[in-house]
Amino acid sequence: MNTRIIILVGSFKTGGAERMALRIGKQLSQRGLDVHYVIQNNIQELPHNVPPNRLHILTEYDPNRSRLHYFQKIMLLRKVTKKVKPKAIVAFTRFSSFLATFSGVDNIIGTYDYPPYIVKSKMKHFESDWAISWPWTRKILVPSKGLYRSIRGRSKFHKSKLGYLPNCIDFEDIKESAQQSNKITTAGGETQQGQYIIAIGRLCLAKNFPLLLEAFKESKIRQSHKLLIVGHGVLEKQLEELVHELRLTNYVIFTGKVANPFPLLSRASFLVNTSIEESFCLVILEALALGVPVVATDCDFGPADMVVDNVNGRLVPNRNKKELISVLDEIEANPSLLSKWASKASDSVRSFSSQEVGEQYFRLIQQDME
Secondary structure (H helix, E strand, C coil), X not given: CXXXXXXXXXXXXXXXXXXHHHHHHHHHHHCCCEEEEEEEECCECCCCCCCHHHEEEEECXXXXXXXHHHHHHHHXXXXXXXXXXXXXXXXXXXXXXXXXXXXXXXXXXXXXXXXXXXXXXXXXXXXXXXXXXXXXXXXXXXXXXXXXXHHCCCCHHHHHHEEECCCCECHHHHHHHHCCCCCCEECCEECCCCCEEEEXXXXXXXXXXXXXXXXXXXXXXXXXXXXXXXXXXXXXXXHHHHHHHCCCCXXXXXXXXXXXXXXXXXXXXXXXXXXXXXXXXXXXXXHHHCCCCEEEECCCCCHHHHCCECCCEEEECCCCHHHHHHHHHHHHHCCHHHHHHHHHHHHHCHHHEHHHHHHXXXXXXXXXXX
16 A cells, blocks of 8 residues: 555645645655645635545635634544544645644644744744644745745754755646636737736735836836736735826736636746745746746845846846836847746756655655654
8 A cells, every 4th residue: 555645735725835735746646655635725726636535625714714713623634634544744834734733643744835933923933833843743844045044043943854945846737737728808909928027926915016016107118018917815906096096007907816827927028026025936936937037026035046137037126116117128128138038947947846846855755754
């Protein structure tokens, strides 16, 4: 019988940790492990082919859940682990790593999917510290080098158990997904390759879309490109109002949530990311894998691990509108830069392939079972 393991994640919503859970699970299955998936909330937005008998759903999603909901998840997770009897749990979010410590499984590999100590919540600090100090937690992985350096000295447990392992991409899968049709129609007609730049992400404060919109307004790039914003979030209405105030209604397209954004991404001239903070920024990796250059703010964690300035795109100082406008104007004045960056984009991120990263996860699991 193949060795059983559990992949534990919050849900299968369209997020970076969720995509990572499916990608690594696939790699571990290909290496002969019997992979079971446990999702805490029944949200299944990402396409997947997990067999029903390998998918365990703890609860239905309840946005008004109380703390008692956590105890329910603990009891249900223990019920699943008693049934499956896994040799290891790989948890793909900070809270999943915390939850795994109550599973009864003595081999846990967890992750901090975002910087856990920059938030003000003492409870999240406690959960993060608990997860890494738990005796049966073998490793807590972080996806970016900057995040690793910033928290490694927090405690003796961080020094001994913290590890760096980046997020990854399945090159063949993403290229296949990008071939599917996904058309955006505007008042002026259908957008085509080369006519728009794209930004993808939750419409929230951390992504700093106002900076992008203001820079786009003041740059010359809108003479030749529209701006496509893919995603949804709490700031959607405010951003739409800002577009109206900036008189950009004919230049900016909001798509809302898109189940498969890769056709839109692959046809964009370049991706722009203006985040104030990230833990990795998986969409940057996905863009580069598709040969799409990236212009990104150099926030503390993530983008600089992938974007090599003036090789596969450009890094601009965080929160710096003037520098962003300058780069956008530079691209407008010299479009051949995009061809130059695009030619290097895919090869520049080959080390982030799911095969390579999946092999490292497999070795960690095997090592901890010896």
